[in-house]
Amino acid sequence: MWRRVASVSHLFSHSKSTKFNQGGSTFKIWETITSESEIPTPSKGSPFITFVLGGPGSGKGTQCAKIVEAFGFTHISAGDLLRREIASGSAYGSVILSTIREGKIVPSQVTVQLIQKEMESSDNYKFLIDGFPRSEENRKAFEQTIGTEPDVVLFFDCPEQEMVKRVLNRNQGRVDDNIDTIKKRLEIFDELNWPVINYYSQRGKLHKINAVGTVDEIFEKVRPIFAPLSK
Numbered sequence: 001m002w003r004r005v006a007s008v009s010h011l012f013s014h015s016k017s018t019k020f021n022q023g024g025s026t027f028k029i030w031e032t033i034t035s036e037s038e039i040p041t042p043s044k045g046s047p048f049i050t051f052v053l054g055g056p057g058s059g060k061g062t063q064c065a066k067i068v069e070a071f072g073f074t075h076i077s078a079g080d081l082l083r084r085e086i087a088s089g090s091a092y093g094s095v096i097l098s099t100i101r102e103g104k105i106v107p108s109q110v111t112v113q114l115i116q117k118e119m120e121s122s123d124n125y126k127f128l129i130d131g132f133p134r135s136e137e138n139r140k141a142f143e144q145t146i147g148t149e150p151d152v153v154l155f156f157d158c159p160e161q162e163m164v165k166r167v168l169n170r171n172q173g174r175v176d177d178n179i180d181t182i183k184k185r186l187e188i189f190d191e192l193n194w195p196v197i198n199y200y201s202q203r204g205k206l207h208k209i210n211a212v213g214t215v216d217e218i219f220e221k222v223r224p225i226f227a228p229l230s231k
């Protein structure tokens, strides 16, 4: 359904829609053919924001580490911020912990505030915001609070079976890395993430990446998206 072409034309941009069924609802997703020149030119005066989307275990955090190394972004993982909040003994800690255990979404106000604090305390202007937005509510809260939209949205597309396998092998002691929570996270992903993906696809910002293969193979699909930044 999706195709990304490193086009020779700097002005080439074209999209067409395809209907598909997800979680019982029919969505119209846009096939977008984009050229590398479509990512906006970053300027130090304003933040350059990339949202990183994908199901649990699709490899978002792994690819973010590679992008940071190659292109000098600051990596902000919404999940890591929430886990840090639990570890800090904050007033929200116990609610966040039970929400993560259940594979549900923490209220947007909490997550957006944590992201905002992280962005404001950084000297960098290039941000990778990983695992966010997880829902339309997340997306709208970010826009309202931060007052801007992302410049680029990456979506790591991975089959469920592969995501489950990766999460169960992760071995980092996460409370949500067990089969029951993974099932719930996948259900929540299906229900709440597709509208966000569809939204950014219609705005021509979405880069869908097939997340099957080795870490390096996948990164070679990511690299051209940001190549204009290294010029």
Ligand SMILES: Nc1ncnc2c1ncn2[C@@H]1O[C@H](COP(=O)(O)OP(=O)(O)OP(=O)(O)O)[C@@H](O)[C@H]1O
Binding pocket: 054, 055, 056, 057, 058, 059, 060, 061, 062, 063, 079, 131, 166, 167, 169, 170, 171, 211, 212, 213, 214, 215, 218
């Ligand atoms: N291409 C890959 N092939 C095999 N294993 C991978 C690949 N990419 C990542 N992994 C492994 O899969 C596990 C999940 O990866 P990662 O933590 O990056 O996913 P994630 O999308 O951030 O997941 P979550 O949403 O749960 O935080 C990790 O143990 C990681 O080392």
Ligand SMILES: Nc1ccn([C@@H]2O[C@H](COP(=O)(O)O)[C@@H](O)[C@H]2O)c(=O)n1
Binding pocket: 056, 077, 078, 079, 080, 082, 099, 100, 101, 103, 104, 105, 106, 107, 111, 130, 131, 132, 133, 134, 138, 176, 185
């Ligand atoms: N925008 C978000 C991001 C995460 N959560 C909660 O944290 C869990 C772990 O997130 P990862 O990105 O590290 O997988 C996730 O399952 C949610 O419970 C959230 O609420 N909102």
Ligand SMILES: [Mg+2]
Binding pocket: 060, 061, 077, 079, 131
């Ligand atoms: Mg992660």
